[in-house]
Amino acid sequence: MTKVLVLYYSAFGYVAVVANAIAEGARAAGAEVDIKRVPEIASAATAAEGSYFHAVQEVPVAKVEDLGNYDAIIVGSPTRFGRLSAPVAAFLEQASEPLSRGILNGKVGGAFASPTSRNGGHETASMSIITNLLYCGMIVVGPPYSAATIADAVGQRHPSALDLEGARQQGRLIAQTAQRLWGRGESGTAALEPSADPEAAETIEAIIP
Numbered sequence: 001m002t003k004v005l006v007l008y009y010s011a012f013g014y015v016a017v018v019a020n021a022i023a024e025g026a027r028a029a030g031a032e033v034d035i036k037r038v039p040e041i042a043s044a045a046t047a048a049e050g051s052y053f054h055a056v057q058e059v060p061v062a063k064v065e066d067l068g069n070y071d072a073i074i075v076g077s078p079t080r081f082g083r084l085s086a087p088v089a090a091f092l093e094q095a096s097e098p099l100s101r102g103i104l105n106g107k108v109g110g111a112f113a114s115p116t117s118r119n120g121g122h123e124t125a126s127m128s129i130i131t132n133l134l135y136c137g138m139i140v141v142g143p144p145y146s147a148a149t150i151a152d153a154v155g156q157r158h159p160s161a162l163d164l165e166g167a168r169q170q171g172r173l174i175a176q177t178a179q180r181l182w183g184r185g186e187s188g189t190a191a192l193e194p195s196a197d198p199e200a201a202e203t204i205e206a207i208i209p
């Protein structure tokens with residue numbers, strides 16, 4: 001079965017709601033889906049002051065070693081200054097060693113983000129996630145409009161039915177693409193194996209002194 005990870009950070013729960021809808025869509029396409037959050041990097045005091053949405057924190061925390069187990073990874077973040085949030089960036093940076101070994105080469109990636117206004121920069125936030133996914137060797141698949149929901153400061157606004165349907169579509173599309181590229185047989189073994197390209201590694205060594 002195709003294995004999909006929906007990986008996110010969410011302080012107030014908005015990104016978490018979208019993550020669940022994306023997972024629903026991927027499951028509807030027949031994938032086995034895990035939802036995990038990246039570790040919190042704010043201090044407990046900061047999180048408490050900011051009224052962080054604690055239910056989110058019950059979601060399992062991803063480990064760097066998990067990443068290679070999936071055929072597709074869809075990464076979500078709140079929009080922070082028009083880009084991805086620091087906890088998502090920190091997690092990806094911590095994964096740089098296994099990523100440089102090519103564990104995600106050719107795997108399917110997707111991104112989503114939540115802003116507080118329609119022009120709050122969620123598309124640039126999604127693009128900033130996508131830059132990371134491309135760097136990891138992933139093939140990025142997205143609907144023309146990546147999944148998003150608009151947050152507010154007091155938790156009164158909720159994702160619209162259209163937001164959630166868009167998210168399900170994104171999950172379905174990515175799961176279907178991963179199935180075509182990485183379809184696992186009954187043994188659970190992927191048709192392809194990711195591998196670092198030795199020539200590319202030599203080139204990188206030549207570029208980075």
Ligand SMILES: Cc1cc2nc3c(=O)[nH]c(=O)nc-3n(C[C@H](O)[C@H](O)[C@H](O)COP(=O)(O)O)c2cc1C
Binds near residue numbers: 010079082114117121
């Ligand atoms: C440090 C910081 C920077 C932010 N920058 C932006 C921004 O550039 N644009 C925007 O629309 N919202 C911005 N926000 C609001 C968050 O995007 C919003 O709280 C988030 O979408 C809520 O998602 P979550 O509930 O999953 O954390 C910012 C929030 C913080 C704490």
